[in-house]
Amino acid sequence: MAAKKTGLVFFPAFDWAISPTHPEREERLLYTRDQIFEEGLMDLPQIKEYRPRMAAAKDIARVHFCVPDVAAQVTEAHLIAAGGALVLADAVVGREVENAFALVRPPGHHAMRVVHGNRGFCNINNEAVMIEYLRAHHGIRRVAIVDTDVHHGDGTQDIYYHDPDVLFISFHQDGRTLYPGSGFVSEMGGPGATGMTINLPLPPGTDDEGIHYVLDNVVLPVLKDFGPDLVINSAGQDNHYTDPLANMRFSAQGYARLNEKLRPDIAVLEGGYAIETALPYVNVGIILAMAGLDYSQVREPDYQPGAFAMGAEKKKYLEDLVRMQQDAWAQREILRREAVFQAGPRFQRSKRIYYDTDNIEEEQRETVRLCPECPGYITIDSRGRYGHGGGAHIFAVALPWRVCPDCRREGEEEYQKAMKPGRYDHLYLQDHDQDLYHHFDAHRQREKMIE
Numbered sequence: 001m002a003a004k005k006t007g008l009v010f011f012p013a014f015d016w017a018i019s020p021t022h023p024e025r026e027e028r029l030l031y032t033r034d035q036i037f038e039e040g041l042m043d044l045p046q047i048k049e050y051r052p053r054m055a056a057a058k059d060i061a062r063v064h065f066c067v068p069d070v071a072a073q074v075t076e077a078h079l080i081a082a083g084g085a086l087v088l089a090d091a092v093v094g095r096e097v098e099n100a101f102a103l104v105r106p107p108g109h110h111a112m113r114v115v116h117g118n119r120g121f122c123n124i125n126n127e128a129v130m131i132e133y134l135r136a137h138h139g140i141r142r143v144a145i146v147d148t149d150v151h152h153g154d155g156t157q158d159i160y161y162h163d164p165d166v167l168f169i170s171f172h173q174d175g176r177t178l179y180p181g182s183g184f185v186s187e188m189g190g191p192g193a194t195g196m197t198i199n200l201p202l203p204p205g206t207d208d209e210g211i212h213y214v215l216d217n218v219v220l221p222v223l224k225d226f227g228p229d230l231v232i233n234s235a236g237q238d239n240h241y242t243d244p245l246a247n248m249r250f251s252a253q254g255y256a257r258l259n260e261k262l263r264p265d266i267a268v269l270e271g272g273y274a275i276e277t278a279l280p281y282v283n284v285g286i287i288l289a290m291a292g293l294d295y296s297q298v299r300e301p302d303y304q305p306g307a308f309a310m311g312a313e314k315k316k317y318l319e320d321l322v323r324m325q326q327d328a329w330a331q332r333e334i335l336r337r338e339a340v341f342q343a344g345p346r347f348q349r350s351k352r353i354y355y356d357t358d359n360i361e362e363e364q365r366e367t368v369r370l371c372p373e374c375p376g377y378i379t380i381d382s383r384g385r386y387g388h389g390g391g392a393h394i395f396a397v398a399l400p401w402r403v404c405p406d407c408r409r410e411g412e413e414e415y416q417k418a419m420k421p422g423r424y425d426h427l428y429l430q431d432h433d434q435d436l437y438h439h440f441d442a443h444r445q446r447e448k449m450i451e
Contacts, residue, residue: 006046006097006287007096008103009050010033011077011081011084012026012029028105028272028275029104031280032103032284054076058450060074060079061437063124063128063129065115065380065396067115067116067426069426070450074124081106082108084102085129086129092265101286101287102267102268103269103283104268104269105269109125110155110180112159113159117355117358117384118357119180121271125155132432144231145166146231146233147169147236148255149238149271150239151178152175153234156170157182162368167228168197171199171215173203173247174204177204190339191368192340192347195331200214200325202214202321206249207308216261232264232267235267235269237270240252240278243274252298259286264290267290285298340370343370344370345369346368346369348366349365361385361387363383363385365380371404374407377403379396379411392425392426393425395415395428400432419440419442
């Protein structure tokens with residue numbers, strides 16, 4: 001492997017925790033940091049450490065409709081975690097480093113476009129905040145996201161489900177056996193972006209061989225075909241064989257080889273809760289692989305080569321899964337035309353979303369104008385019911401990148417019509433092309449720009 005310059009950001013978020021004993025806690029990064037310093041990685045010329053900065057409210061508003069506002073959903077720790085990813089985004093695009101790894105928490109890939117609270121340990125989606133920042137400030141358009149967390153990246157999928165310029169690939173433990181209960185093959189993207197969402201639900205017990213089979217035969221060929229400007233890795237590490245929240249059998253060597261093959265421009269830490277037995281070794285392996293250095297000696301203390309083997313039934317399942325997704329990618333243009341024809345001028349779907357951390361139930365109706373000239377604008381009618389009582393009813397409009405004049409006019413009219421007194425508590429308008437974001441508080445009858 002040729003040596004590279006790799007940027008790193010560490011942010012353990014000492015002052016943020018769901019509870020003192022929660023699996024998502026600061027020790028997730030402290031053991032890793034100790035291991036990295038013990039191995040002397042930070043002294044290597046191939047490694048450059050950066051300090052994080054705070055993301056701005058506007059960075060969050062490019063992605064999320066936070067209820068009632070950004071300040072209510074985002075702590076300083078969230079802003080620094082997202083800001084750490086932005087620092088590395090600037091460094092990679094500015095060619096200060098060849099690639100980068102944001103070792104930050106809190107995680108984010110379960111945070112959807114609408115945010116009523118915390119679900120799956122996530123309030124805001126760090127990768128999506130970074131991607132929209134890159135689009136706004138660096139002109140990046142075509143992006144591929146490969147989510148290697150054991151849990152389906154349902155938040156990232158939700159945000160980019162209708163975006164034809166973002167390829168989202170997630171391999172994860174089958175949603176029939178693990179939170180959040182989604183990420184099936186049939187989830188392929190909205191009509192105008194059919195085929196741009198690729199889910200690879202894996203059976204419990206899938207090992208290094210199985211995951212690399214899927215990587216080699218679906219993920220890498222699709223990425224080569226798509227040709228993105230950047231590849232982002234949602235680098236969850238809870239596929240590891242010791243992780244307490246899942247049932248997979250991936251090793252540190254498997255993760256390092258995956259990273260070497262995937263060659264992400266930027267990786268952002270997501271899950272991984274085997275704090276002592278997995279994370280220090282997995283992270284060291286990933287950092288060495290990203291820097292083009294030898295990772296062959298990275299081993300967990302209890303690792304035994306050949307200890308895990310999948311049976312014939314699981315191998316047959318993976319072969320069928322790979323064949324199915326290969327066919328779907330090859331036929332994506334046909335499938336997209338059929339989906340648009342069947343949907344008509346507007347596509348609508350209703351969702352019920354449960355925020356497991358905050359005990360919030362959300363009912364949401366999403367409508368997309370299917371436009372032949374642009375990706376089409378999106379409206380969302382969302383009502384959250386909070387376990388402690390109360391709730392909020394919101395309406396949001398998202399004008400996409402490359403929005404056409406007709407969709408801009410219609411979307412702005414939808415936003416204005418929704419201001420009828422007594423109908424909604426809050427209204428939001430995302431204007432990506434102009435990088436402007438509005439919030440109307442119906443109770444105070446006050447509109448403000450999010451800066």
